[in-house]
Amino acid sequence: MFILRELERGDIPAINSWRxxxxxxxxxxxPFRYIGAEIDEAWFDSYLKSRGNTVRCAIVDGSLSEDPLIGLVTLAGIDWVSRRATLHIMIGSQSNQGRGAGTFAVQEMLRHAFDDLGLHRVELDVLEDNAAAIHVYEKVGFKREGTRREAAFKCGRWVDLIHMGILSADY
Ligand SMILES: CC(C)(COP(=O)(O)OP(=O)(O)OC[C@H]1O[C@@H](n2cnc3c(N)ncnc32)[C@H](O)[C@@H]1OP(=O)(O)O)[C@@H](O)C(=O)NCCC(=O)NCCS
Incomplete structure (x- = not known):
């Protein structure tokens, strides 16, 4: 039902509305920023030039005839010496959260990272109060590796970031 495919220019309006x-x-x-359409066009152009160290995929729900694009998952900053990358994910609308797409997309991106790209490690930072995301990451094998104290300023307050990682051997 869910698939990943590479991000396309036509996806930009949906992503801009999510952002x-x-x-x-x-x-x-x-942080939240006001992001106009031109900024996201430039963001996509910059992705096309940095495909050597970034993988951006659309999360698509094939069962939806209208608006099948439901999320975005990214492997960013691929370091080909240490063979590690940082994972980012968002499911754009609340109505599509909690339906298994996030778990699918993280697992599929890990498979791509470890089985296709030969990476050794994937890491991420998550807000300490984002229990659903932490649950998904632990479910697929990420381990908590530390706390970055008050590393994010969110909605007017400081929040700790939990640093998590998964090694190819854990996968
Ligand atoms: C976090 C996110 C990627 C998860 O994707 P999703 O499609 O909603 O997640 P899934 O449906 O695959 O799985 C959700 C799991 O979290 C669990 N969960 C939901 N709310 C929870 C909570 N408050 N505490 C603990 N677990 C929770 C669900 O029970 C489910 O677990 P299960 O499959 O073991 O039953 C998605 O909700 C999202 O994009 N949220 C907004 C952006 C975001 O937080 N991105 C991550 C930033 S690090």
Missing amino acids: RNRALIASLGA
Whole structure:
């Protein structure tokens, strides 16, 4: 039912609407910013030039005839010497969360990282109060590796970031 495919230019309007959603961005480590369409066009152009160290995939729900694009999952900053990368994910609308797409997309991206790209380690940071995301990451094999104290300023307050990682041997 769910598939990953590479991000396309036509996906930008949906992603831009997600990035303008304060409630969604509140669950990410990154700060909320007002992001116009041109900025996301430039962001996509920059991705096309950095495919050597970034993988951006759309999460698609094939059972939805309207708006099958439901999320975005990324392996960013691939370091080909240490063979590690950072994972980011978002399911764009609340109605599509809790339906298994996040678990699928993280597992599929780990398979790509370890079985296709030969990476050794995938890591991420997650807000300490994002219990659903931490649950998904632990379920697929990520381990908590430390706390980055008050590393994120979110919605007017400081929040700890939990650093998590998974090695190819854990996978
Ligand atoms: C976090 C996110 C990627 C998870 O994807 P999803 O498709 O909603 O997750 P799934 O449906 O695959 O799985 C959710 C799991 O979390 C569990 N869960 C939900 N709320 C929870 C909570 N408050 N505490 C603990 N576990 C919770 C569910 O029971 C389910 O676990 P199970 O499969 O073992 O029953 C998605 O909700 C999302 O994009 N959220 C907003 C952005 C975000 O937080 N991104 C991650 C930033 S690090």
